[in-house]
Amino acid sequence: MSGPGAPAQKPIDCHDLRAAIVAATWHEEVMDGLVAGxxxxxxxxxxxxxxxxxxxGTFELPVVAQALAAQGYDAVVALGVVIRGDTPHFDYVCSAATxxxxxxxxxxxxxxxxxxxTCDNEQQALDRAGLEGSREDKGYEATAAALSTAATIKTIKRGYDA
Known part of the structure; x- marks a missing residue:
């Protein structure tokens, strides 16, 4: 759900869903924007x-998301940012998280x-963080996608009749 081509999606009622946000702490300004979104x-x-x-950090997101999923959460939103540096660390963390x-x-x-x-530089992250002046709000988008998907899964589990 990025930039041009993103679907127009109106919020749906998800009051019956149990949801969590798991957010890294690295890059505080970017993360504050993602969490707010x-x-x-x-x-x-x-x-x-x-x-x-x-x-x-971002590397720790999957294990905590797994613990929440095991506790019966319907949706888990994982928020993090990895900015490319001069070593392959970026690739390892991005792959492990994904x-x-x-x-x-x-x-x-x-x-x-x-x-x-997963950005090449800090400006790319700021542009996607949902802050004032940002072009996109990936925190909001990831959450909307998770909640819509969770609602669909719940419908299927109840016996979706296509």
Whole structure:
């Protein structure tokens, strides 16, 4: 759900969903914007009491998302930012976070919102953080995607009649 081509999506009633936000703490300004966007989406989608958990970095997102999924959360939104440096560390962290969050979603059949920014520089992250002057709000977008997906999964589990 990025830039041009993003679907026009109106919030739906998700008051009956149990949802959580797991957010890294690295790059505080960017993360504050992502978390604010995620919380705004939770309000728009009528999630009554979302859980917010902070973790040290993006690498730690999957294990905490897995713990929440195991506790019965319907949607887990993972927020982080990794900015490319001069070493392959960027590639390892991005791959581990992506693979780990995908595993959580598939292993637990839970909606996982992927709000991990993988950027070449800090300005790209700021442009996507939902801050004043940002072009995009990936925290909001990842949360909207997770909640919509969780609502669909819940409908399927109830016996969706296509």
């Amino acid at each position: 995620a919380q705004e989406a939770m309000r728009h989608y009528q999630v009554e009491a979302p859980t917010l958990i902070r973790v040290p 693979d780990g969050l995908t595993r959580v979603a598939l292993d637990h059949q839970v909606a996982v919102g992927f709000g991990v920014l």
